[in-house]
Amino acid sequence: MATSMEHEIERYLLGDPLEASKVIASEINKSNAKFISFIESLEASLTNTDNVTRGRATHMIGDVVEMLPPSFLSQEQGDMVTKFLLAKLKDHHSVQPHALQSLAVLTSRCSPLGDETAKDICLTIFREVQNQTLSHADRGATYRVLQNLLGASTQALSDLGGDFVIGFIQQMDAEKDPRNLLICFNCAQFICSNFSLGPFTEEMFEILGCYFPVDFVPPPNNPHGITKEELVIALRKCFGATPQFAEYSIPLLLEKMTSDLQSARLDSFFTLAECAPVYGMNGLTRFLGSINSTAKREVLMNISSALVEAANNAVTEVYKAVVSPTTQTNKSISDVSENIVELYQDVGKFLEGTDLKKSCLAFSLCRAVASSSTFAMGIMLPLVLPSLISCCHKHTQVSEQLAFVKELNRFLSVIYDHKGNTGVLAPLQLLMKSACAVFEQLLKLTSSDLQREAIKGLRLVSTPRITTDEEQVQSLLHLLIIKSLAVQSSDLRSEVLSSLRVILEEEPKLSEQAIKSLIEQTDQDNFLLASDALVYTVVNTKSFTEVNNFFLKTMSENILALAEKSGNLLSCARAMKQLLLQISKTEIFAQVETSTALPLISLSIQASEQWTEESSKTCQALMSCFRDAFSVFGQFMAKSDVTSFWDKMALLFLEGEIQNHDFTENLKNIQPLQSESPWQQTRLVALMEGLVISANIQALVERREQFFETAYVLALQSQDEFTHLSACKCVAAIMNKAPIGSQIQWFLEPIVDKLKRALASENTLPGRLRAVQLWLWLTKAMECRGHSATTILSSHLISLLDDPDLGPEVGRRLSMVVEDMDDIFSAQNHSIITPLYKQRFFSLNLKALVNGYENAVSKEVKQNYLLAVSGIVSRLPLQVTKPHLNQLMPLLMLALKDSKNPNLGAILSTLSVAGASAPQTVTSNMDSLVPQLLDLSIRSGDMKVRIAALECLEQLTGLSSHVLVPHQTKVVRELKQALDDKKRLVRRQAAETRSAWILLQPETKS
């Protein structure tokens, strides 16, 4: 090996360093050669008279070590090599950088160096290396050496004490390169937080402080990947590395907080907020006054919401830090309270409310203090709340009232955070009472925004653990019940209902009373609102039982009286579904089979005797609601509960077995899965659908295959559209979830054969169309799970586009394969969903679709393909279609020409988005696209399309202006026609679009 070692060294020196080091490293690694012999072989070169050769030889040590596995070298070997390298640091100045580079490698690859060696490295570097004279890469090597040693030999370096600190400071002095600075900042932070800085605290801070605030713009394309944000954060950590920095950094931050540069101010506030916990009471207290006034200045200037927020946040952090419980002394605490009072007095004149904006800002600053600690809250609130409450009373304009009452609620939220802490709350009770008076006043006004805030405010002060006044709680509850039965406006209503929920959750014993009064006050007109509100009163088992029984009873009564009214039935069913969702993750859900699921089945069977042709729509709506309810059962019931529930359902549906269940009524036998049964019965399959689509397939054991077969036949044969679709979904859900290796394999072939027979042209068209529908659902199910059989299914489906009778239906519906159907196929429903299945489907079938279009024999068939393509494209995310846009664009443009294409709107939105994310493709098609869009905007018969085309045109204005300017005059002129569209909504968009095109260039006039 010896000869070859020399050979490789020579090869290295002559210019093939990479290969040579690789060979040597691998020889050493394989123990074919010894590391020591490598160093020995290198000796001649290391002592060569030529500076260049010595340099390269020095460098080679690092290169080889780098290719050895980490920690390959023993401590002894490391120390030995270090000696060599340190000697080279003292060598000619052109050799020194190579020694640094190799040391950087060595210190990172050979972690346990001896303590003395580590110290030696540092001291030698500090003595020998004039870092400022080196290139940035070599300076970087110095820093990496120090960084590595800081991590590996912390104690040794710490022992060097002040020598190390001052040495580091001198090395990093005047560093400008962002890559190096990032390392320096990391080192500095480590040193400051782990070492005693001794007499060099100020020097250390100065060397860091001169970089604040970081002002760095990465070069174009940012080749080093270093962002300003990284540097800012690294430097901020340095500032907060030791409490000793407080006396130096706070004056600097205060100065920068009044800089003209907004970014500097922002950075200063952020930095102060982050450092405050470290600096603590000792570091901060004497600066409180200046911090107060600087923050006040910033907040009241109101330059941007980000700055105001940052200043407020800094204030909160500072006050939080100065009253931290461990450092409290009487003196300091009184200092703090003096400062709080001073801040309040300072902004006092703005709190009178004459200038709305300034008042709100001043209040926000006071709140920043109040929210910092219980102590601060106790001082600030009695001072500030009376002013705020008087502002609320004083103003009569809605916008002003709203601003102040929102502010008041923010303060009350601060109080609310201390709920249950009676000692803190007691002194504030009177203030909260006067806030109540404000809210009661506001409730008399018509503005729903004001009412919403009033209710929110009342809720904040009237929760049992905030107030001791039971009457107050009672009257709020009363108010909420009245409002929940009357208010429809969505914002206000959601506040009312969530307040109701919060109050009852805090005091569950009130729920009984709430339910009682809601039910008592329910009548025909407010039933929808009442049933909705009842859902929010359920906070425990007891309340659930009451509401559940009320819903069941009402539905049962309504079903029996179906001829007269159906409205309440559906309101109730929807509320029931909401209720189930709400309790789905609570303990109450355990009892839901008995309490709700079985009664709903009874109800459905009862109802099946009542439906008539007139109530067919209501039946669909009710069954859809119940289906959703059953899918809540499937999703959230425990697996064993699902199994037993499924057993009962399967028995009932397949065998007509009713008697064994605890159904309350004597029910007639029914056969919901027989296609000959009347639709009143077959629609019950929706209940099965709910369970099958949502449950874990492993829980559906007994009679699963039997159900599958039956549902399959029902899907093919049922002439009732609702039943047919529901059965299709049952089949699809089982196909999708069937365990791998189970019957699915031998299911599929006979299924496909049967389906092909059903599709055959000698059958009736409705029958064939049902088979197409089922095929589509099967394809969707199999595509979702990424099954290997999907190709057969989808390619046959695409070939059906050529069929004169079935083609249009396939064209219209094919896109369902790539459609999101979260209510059936989702992880929540235990479906099997292969990632990127849509992409797969699209890329596998795109060619067939494009070819199919090109080879189509007639215009009608071409149309089927265009429909299919445009449907699929418009349902796929753009990043999927983007690579194919060039290929698709001509087809999409053709699709745009077909005024009857139902996907026009969607294609237009695809193009809208494409304008932003695939500008190249859109740009190259501008000449045909713009006239096409103008034509659709003005002449399409469908207002939705006209609007979509106008939106698309508006989106185009995001392209670069040289693309747009040639079309500007024409677009601006032609859009005049769209301004006179007969539909107002189109005109509104036309005005927006035209304005966007006019504003392209400032010179253009109207």
Add this chain to the structure above:
Amino acid sequence: MHHSLKEVQQLTGHTDQVWCVAWSPSGSLLASCGGDKTIRIWGKEDKSWVCKSLLTDAHTRTIRALSWSPCGQYLAAASFDATTSIWSRKSGEFECLATLEGHENEVKCVGWACTGNLLATCARDKSVWIWEVTADEEFECASVLSTHTQDVKCVKWHPACELLASCSYDDTIRLYHEASDDWESCAMLKGHSSTVWSVDFNKDGHRIVSAGADASLKIWQDYEPGNPEGIATPDNLPVWKCVCTIGGHHERPIYSVNWCSLSGMIATASGDDSLCVYQEISTEDARNAPKFEIAVRQKAAHLEDINCVSWNPVQKGLLASCSDDGNIKIWQLQKE
């Protein structure tokens, strides 16, 4: 007597509003200009009017008005860019010969005097400038007249002598002549209740017609010193008196009025999208109390405001109009 206007042809080409149309003295060319900063020269080929030349790049903003020299060899164009350009067609093609600078802001109108030796311009800077044309085609400012108190909208020369009329946003009309080596204002005609947009002389120059934002027309008659009516003429200067006001035919401002020297008919163009033609009817005292009747009221003559109307100086009854809708129309007046 009933008349009607028959639309002969619509000329399209301008890409923005058209502000002005002007016939060449021989009546064979029509020049137009507007918001697209271009001048178009239209001529007849076979039976239809086509755009013969497109003059661009002389102005950076709207070209507001045009005027042909009496010899027909020069065309002056006034622009919002504060300059007036002079075009020569001596070489056959139109060439920009000179650009007159001096006004502080938008030049609103330009007019060539009957002798061809003088040119007048007016602007938003409230002044009227008179330019002298030297033998070697140079233009020198002869006078700056700042008698109006507002924006000057239009200037028009007398058909036979060097008398200039201007009208303004200050609701008045002013007349100017050269006296003892300098130009001066020699009369102020007050009567309109709002901006006077346009003025014109009749064939012999003894009458002026004016029209403006008050949607009415006024006819002014001159009374020389020693006139038979015995109307006083202070300083021995002619006096102009309003002898007739015609209103009620337009619903919005009248932007342009033109008096035909062949037929004596008056045409008006208005912001109500209509054109009107008026003719004088005989009365006992035609000089002091003339009467005019409406001959044609062409509603919706254009889709938007009509900015200018102009009679062909040679072919009787041929009328050109232009509009904010970007189009020019040529009409033929017909008796019914």
Add this chain to the structure above:
Amino acid sequence: MSELDNANPLVFEITKDRQILPEEEDDSVTDKFDRREIFDLIRVINDPEHPLTLEELNVVVESNIKVDDDKNSVYVEFVPTIPHCSMATLIGLSIRVKLLRSLPPRFKVDVKIAPGTHESELAVNKQLADKERVAAALENSHLLELVNQCLSKRATG
């Protein structure tokens, strides 16, 4: 900008978005231009010197608008925030330009100061009615920028 003319304006509540009626989504029905439609176009115009809209400042209110779709006329009166507001012309110009850009050209648009609400009411009205001055103003890049700022969608409310 130096001192604001009116540093502390009253702020008014803004109207809720127009509720879309079923017939507005029915393609066979013609929606006539109405007062609210014009109001919706101009209420969102930004005031030149406050970060507020003309609606929030009560400069434009729906009842001060007249529209006659059949006669192609739109008439808008606006109320400057204070009687000596130096921005009245710019506000009027912005309203005018917004309507010029957003309404079909068949409409004749008149924009005026509500009688008795501004010291220079007549002068401002005359200026706003002068189409030549409006056209010239829109070729003035500085002025156009001011107008476009008033007409731009402002990010914050």
